[in-house]
Amino acid sequence: MGVKSWILPLFLLQILFGKFGIAELEQHTERISGSAGDVLEDDPVGRLKVFVYELPIKYNKKIVGRDPRCLNHMFAAEIFMHRFLLTSPVRTLNPEEADWFYTPVYTTCDLTPNGLPLPFKSPRVMRSAIQFISTNWPYWNRTEGADHFFLVPHDFGACFHYQEEKAIQRGILPLLKKATLVQTFGQENHVCLKEGSIIIPPYAPPQKMQAHMITPDTPRSIFVYFRGLFYDVGNDPEGGYYARGARASLWENFKNNPLFDISTEHPTTYYEDMQRAVFCLCPLGWAPWSPRLVEGVVFGCIPVIIADDIVLPFADAIPWEEIGVFVAEKDVPNLDTILTNIPIDVILRKQRLLANPSMKQAMLFPQPAQPGDAFHQILNGLARKLPHDKSIYLKPGERTLNWTAGPKGDLKPW
Amino acid sequence: MLSLVSISLHTFSCLLSLYLGFRFSRLFSFSPPTSSSHLNNFPPLPLSYSPPKPLINPLTSPPRPRPISGRHVISIRPWAHPNPTETLQAHRILSAVQSEQRRRHISPRLPSPPRKFLIVTPTYSRTFQAVYLSSLAHSLLILPYPVTWIVVEPRGSRNDTSAILARFPRLHVLRLSYPGSMPNTWAQRSRVESRMRLMALREIRDQQLDGIIVFADESNVHTMELFDEAQMVNWIASASVGILAHTGILEKDIEESESTNKQSSSLGFPVIGPACNSSGHFVGWRALDTSNYTGKIANFVGEEGLVVPNQFEWAGFVMNSRLVWEKAEGRPDWVRAFSVGGSVADETEIENPLDLVKDVSFVEPLGRCGKKVLLWWVRTEARLDSKFPTRWIIDKPLQITVPAKQTPWPELPPEIVIPTNPTPTRQSLTDKQHSKTGRSSRPRHRSRGKRKRESHMNSS
Numbered sequence: 001m002g003v004k005s006w007i008l009p010l011f012l013l014q015i016l017f018g019k020f021g022i023a024e025l026e027q028h029t030e031r032i033s034g035s036a037g038d039v040l041e042d043d044p045v046g047r048l049k050v051f052v053y054e055l056p057i058k059y060n061k062k063i064v065g066r067d068p069r070c071l072n073h074m075f076a077a078e079i080f081m082h083r084f085l086l087t088s089p090v091r092t093l094n095p096e097e098a099d100w101f102y103t104p105v106y107t108t109c110d111l112t113p114n115g116l117p118l119p120f121k122s123p124r125v126m127r128s129a130i131q132f133i134s135t136n137w138p139y140w141n142r143t144e145g146a147d148h149f150f151l152v153p154h155d156f157g158a159c160f161h162y163q164e165e166k167a168i169q170r171g172i173l174p175l176l177k178k179a180t181l182v183q184t185f186g187q188e189n190h191v192c193l194k195e196g197s198i199i200i201p202p203y204a205p206p207q208k209m210q211a212h213m214i215t216p217d218t219p220r221s222i223f224v225y226f227r228g229l230f231y232d233v234g235n236d237p238e239g240g241y242y243a244r245g246a247r248a249s250l251w252e253n254f255k256n257n258p259l260f261d262i263s264t265e266h267p268t269t270y271y272e273d274m275q276r277a278v279f280c281l282c283p284l285g286w287a288p289w290s291p292r293l294v295e296g297v298v299f300g301c302i303p304v305i306i307a308d309d310i311v312l313p314f315a316d317a318i319p320w321e322e323i324g325v326f327v328a329e330k331d332v333p334n335l336d337t338i339l340t341n342i343p344i345d346v347i348l349r350k351q352r353l354l355a356n357p358s359m360k361q362a363m364l365f366p367q368p369a370q371p372g373d374a375f376h377q378i379l380n381g382l383a384r385k386l387p388h389d390k391s392i393y394l395k396p397g398e399r400t401l402n403w404t405a406g407p408k409g410d411l412k413p414w
Numbered sequence: 415m416l417s418l419v420s421i422s423l424h425t426f427s428c429l430l431s432l433y434l435g436f437r438f439s440r441l442f443s444f445s446p447p448t449s450s451s452h453l454n455n456f457p458p459l460p461l462s463y464s465p466p467k468p469l470i471n472p473l474t475s476p477p478r479p480r481p482i483s484g485r486h487v488i489s490i491r492p493w494a495h496p497n498p499t500e501t502l503q504a505h506r507i508l509s510a511v512q513s514e515q516r517r518r519h520i521s522p523r524l525p526s527p528p529r530k531f532l533i534v535t536p537t538y539s540r541t542f543q544a545v546y547l548s549s550l551a552h553s554l555l556i557l558p559y560p561v562t563w564i565v566v567e568p569r570g571s572r573n574d575t576s577a578i579l580a581r582f583p584r585l586h587v588l589r590l591s592y593p594g595s596m597p598n599t600w601a602q603r604s605r606v607e608s609r610m611r612l613m614a615l616r617e618i619r620d621q622q623l624d625g626i627i628v629f630a631d632e633s634n635v636h637t638m639e640l641f642d643e644a645q646m647v648n649w650i651a652s653a654s655v656g657i658l659a660h661t662g663i664l665e666k667d668i669e670e671s672e673s674t675n676k677q678s679s680s681l682g683f684p685v686i687g688p689a690c691n692s693s694g695h696f697v698g699w700r701a702l703d704t705s706n707y708t709g710k711i712a713n714f715v716g717e718e719g720l721v722v723p724n725q726f727e728w729a730g731f732v733m734n735s736r737l738v739w740e741k742a743e744g745r746p747d748w749v750r751a752f753s754v755g756g757s758v759a760d761e762t763e764i765e766n767p768l769d770l771v772k773d774v775s776f777v778e779p780l781g782r783c784g785k786k787v788l789l790w791w792v793r794t795e796a797r798l799d800s801k802f803p804t805r806w807i808i809d810k811p812l813q814i815t816v817p818a819k820q821t822p823w824p825e826l827p828p829e830i831v832i833p834t835n836p837t838p839t840r841q842s843l844t845d846k847q848h849s850k851t852g853r854s855s856r857p858r859h860r861s862r863g864k865r866k867r868e869s870h871m872n873s874s
Contacts, residue, residue: 220512
């Protein structure tokens with residue numbers, strides 16, 4: 001009995017010290033937990049069921065076949081999400097047991113010769129797809145789309161325009177009023193972001209980024225890094241409209257500052273340079289979001305987000321304030337003071353959070369899909385919205401959607 | 415009448431809003447707390463300025479105004495230049511980030527406690543000695559490891575070397591004096607340097623100094639990675655050395671040599687060092703084939719032409735000091751006993767470090783099996799008869815000042831030339847006049863011209 005009373009405290013002590021040992025080993029990364037909790041590594045399988053509508057190929061396959069450039073640009077998430085869902089274990093072939101319904105229509109694949117998507121036909125394409133599913137299946141009319149989700153990754157989401165003023169004028173497509181939108185655009189108090197949307201990162205090619213990885217012991221010697229336009233010479237040569245003047249202000253204030261490695265050049269070592277930088281600027285352009293956020297996270301460069309009221313991807317799963325630096329657009333002239341006044345331990349903590357592999361994985365759309373990637377984060381987001389409120393099921397005869405709302409041009413069949 | 419009134423009211427209100435907009439925009443553009451004059455505060459506006467609509471007056475707007483569309487002001491602060499305090503802080507941040515990176519990625523691989531280094535450097539007094547020796551001293555100061563610097567010099571060079579080493583009191587230096595003088599042809603010079611290194615090795619053997627021997631020539635450029643990799647040496651290792659042989663010749667010779675020089679790797683310069691096969695095993699050496707160099711190869715030190723290394727250079731080799739001790743535990747059999755005494759006959763046997771081992775295959779390759787170039791071999795010397803003042807300081811103003819004929823500098827009248835502090839005043843010196851010791855101040859064009867003429871004379 002005397003000996004046994006020794007063993008228990010010794011055992012407890014060993015557990016305690018063992019725990020400390022493990023904590024020291026894992027000190028180089030930190031767990032990421034956002035407002036929804038530690039949910040980045042959740043597995044959506046078993047938590048939801050998604051039914052994928054079988055649309056005629058003119059809505060998806062034919063569009064991609066006509067222009068395969070769509071598979072590489074920033075809006076390719078709509079195509080890859082479809083492919084992922086077709087083979088995913090969350091897919092169900094029985095629509096009666098589905099929690100969510102997915103409509104595979106590629107609205108962002110009408111490209112100019114330069115590769116920029118034209119949004120002029122997108123409302124008609126979307127309308128035509130919704131008409132198809134509402135006439136061939138009863139599930140749309142049952143809830144008027146409240147348990148349906150759509151991917152609309154273009155500049156201003158379901159407003160379907162690249163110019164902000166026109167997008168605000170149009171507003172979100174009236175038929176999508178009740179559906180859940182999965183989009184890259186996120187800005188608070190904006191017409192084109194509706195409540196309950198899931199914000200996703202823009203598509204960045206995972207293999208290309210992987211191919212440019214350098215060893216992590218390469219010292220980070222660039223303080224601030226940015227490559228891109230400051231003035232959009234084609235559309236806004238004097239400045240003031242593009243990026244609300246923030247990018248132009250960046251250039252004018254810091255072009256002479258040796259700590260700021262900023263220019264409009266297109267270097268071949270762009271990805272390698274990001275891995276040698278401490279801060280990477282992610283200012284808004286014509287739209288507030290930018291693929292630089294994804295690149296910064298993947299390459300371990302702290303993103304400096306200069307976009308007022310932006311809503312960042314998976315904001316409930318990822319605590320962006322702890323990972324990135326937010327600078328108001330009016331504070332851009334003070335950017336050097338702001339960045340140099342961040343305490344060193346805060347910077348090191350941000351780098352530790354960025355080094356967490358689940359963080360990097362959550363920003364990517366790899367093919368084939370991997371656990372914890374952006375596809376799974378979208379499904380997790382959808383799963384967190386379950387169970388559906390009973391009120392979404394309409395009573396017979398109840399109709400709230402106006403099928404003839406919107407500009408006349410949208411009503412033409414496609 | 416009414417329409418006139420309304421029109422005038424309209425124009426008046428337009429002008430008023432223009433003026434108000436002008437004034438209000440100053441309120442929400444940046445102005446520093448220690449503001450200069452009001453004129454300076456005003457940011458430059460885009461050319462066709464019109465008040466953005468709707469105008470936000472920060473006094474009456476809601477607490478979080480929605481970002482407005484329309485033209486915005488590009489706010490530029492009055493002094494758009496870096497602040498030195500902030501720049502210093504940014505560098506502190508960078509060094510903290512880099513130390514953290516080093517701690518996380520490099521330090522786990524290295525032995526702890528860190529092993530001591532014994533750096534062997536032969537030197538002698540000449541124009542460029544100050545440049546080279548002090549730059550090597552700076553490199554050694556940055557190393558995060560304990561270092562003993564063994565500097566070997568011929569007897570006549572003591573004072574000059576002392577003057578340079580006096581500026582680095584924090585370095586632990588062991589100075590050896592070699593009996594003899596440095597000859598002035600490259601071939602003989604490299605032989606004498608080998609003997610000087612052997613003298614250092616004998617010293618290490620006799621004093622039983624413990625550490626890792628690195629042969630660092632003063633004119634070479636060393637990366638910090640070389641020393642990190644050297645920490646993991648067992649007995650003898652070798653790193654890849656990039657050869658920069660073209661320094662000191664005219665540009666057109668460079669193009670000639672490069673087109674005919676098939677020896678050079680795809681990098682454009684040759685690399686000597688260990689070579690590995692695709693499965694990572696050390697299989698042989700990449701050596702230099704000097705017959706590929708078609709440019710003129712310099713014979714005399716300070717002559718115009720290419721300076722090429724020998725087959726095997728001492729630089730790039732790293733050894734455990736126990737290799738040369740009389741007795742050492744655990745020393746493998748493939749190490750030849752280092753029994754060189756002091757006589758000349760013994761010394762001629764050892765020309766390069768590979769002579770110290772019987773079996774070359776045991777040499778460890780550094781830098782990812784020789785794929786990374788860890789140091790750069792350079793030999794550039796000033797003209798043999800070039801004069802340089804002691805400690806690179808001219809105490810008294812010079813008696814004769816000769817205006818340079820080929821420099822772009824304006825001819826200063828003699829009364830301005832006399833200095834109050836010791837700075838070089840000769841106008842033929844094309845360097846900055848700030849007594850930066852150690853910088854070569856030969857105007858290249860002039861001396862090249864002279865050298866050309868002299869070489870013509872020599873050859874004819």
